[in-house]
Amino acid sequence: MPTGFGSKLVIAISSRALFNLDDSHQVYISDGLDAYSHYQIEHEGDVLAPGDAFPMVQKLLRINDKLDGEPRVEVILLSRNSADTGLRVFNSIEHYGLQITRAAFCGGASPYRYVGAFGCHLFLSTEGEDVRNALDHGIAAATLMPSNNDQQQGDELRFAFDGDAVLFSDEAEQIYKTQGLKAFAESERAAAKTPLSGGPFKAFLAALQGLQHEFADQSCPIRTALVTARSAPAHERVIRTLRAWNIRIDESLFLGGLDKGEFLKAYGADVFFDDQPSHCLSAKEHVATGHVPHGVANEPAPQS
The missing domain is CATH 3.40.50.1000 (HAD superfamily/HAD-like)
Structure with missing residues (x-):
């Protein structure tokens, strides 16, 4: 810098x-x-x-x-x-x-x-x-997507992030895409104590946390959330990865494939970042949404 x-x-x-x-x-x-x-x-x-x-x-x-x-x-x-x-x-x-x-x-x-x-x-x-x-x-x-959602009021700034291919690399998502949910769950259970590699938003999250540390806990105007389709047992690797990075997330939602939109609305996100176009389309009905065109979910479909 x-x-x-x-x-x-x-x-x-x-x-x-x-x-x-x-x-x-x-x-x-x-x-x-x-x-x-x-x-x-x-x-x-x-x-x-x-x-x-x-x-x-x-x-x-x-x-x-x-x-x-x-x-x-x-x-x-x-x-x-x-x-x-x-x-x-x-x-x-x-x-x-x-x-x-x-x-x-x-x-x-x-x-x-x-x-x-x-x-x-x-x-x-x-x-x-x-x-x-x-x-x-x-x-x-x-890429910010057009949205008709109501603007979040107040001074507190709330960021929400998807996990794989946003905060983390897409290494686990590649297994899910190519081998299915069962293989993904088994792989994540086996690698639970092995931290994931960083994704494109790791450095931004770390910079946000550095800014959060300028404030006392009760007066910090920035709040962060992980909003992921993962569920148990795939949650453990995520928690251990953030611990290994020495990065704290204020809230973590493991939704097990549930639609994210209502949860983002309940959290009150000012902006949500996700790599999956379908998740972004759902989220933008409730909160400002940025599509992160990174990882296996954004690769061109193979030609038949």
Whole structure:
């Protein structure tokens, strides 16, 4: 990470994840880049409505107000806009009082290559290709899915994570996909005391825990949950893995294949990360959801 950010938690977010740019994006789709550019400049005084990631970003930045000294959270805007067309985005950032001062406007090119240069722990975007590129370069990333859920109120920020292929590697999931549930359960029982390898979100979870340690237990504004389709006996390896990593999860839900949506709603997640597209489709009806296109569940089906 660049030394200028020290021990900050650094989040990169695309303009379409932070704000609702559906109208201008439709201009781009239907009429092309020149029309889009004219539209953005003509409307640069019009404040953009919040996007799906906006409430989470607000809560993240409020954490800085709760700590003395230097800010501990940095949010960076990464955009395919040019600086010219992106002025509307920065005007909206100023309108909402968001403390976002760093940005990369890439003039139509993918901004993912700046995620590593900024030393980001997490990249959120609506562009699946950018997300996959970031994941391929070892950075936690997710594609935010459109959602009509109600925004979570209050200042507490609640993250929820799937296990395999998100927090953990997909080594166990590969057995499930290729050999079935029985083989998976037997393998996990046999390997219960062998920690799983880390998945793409391990470093982000560790960085979150570092931020949590800045607060007393009763006043911490961040809460984490593992929400997994696993059940006993496959739970033991997960618990021992987190213990080996010296990472604490506030809540752990072992659902044994039950639909995750209602549980995420009950937990009050601000955002949920999962590698399985079907789980994401269910979850987004209740909470903001990021698809993590990583692991065996996202590999192309074999050609027959």
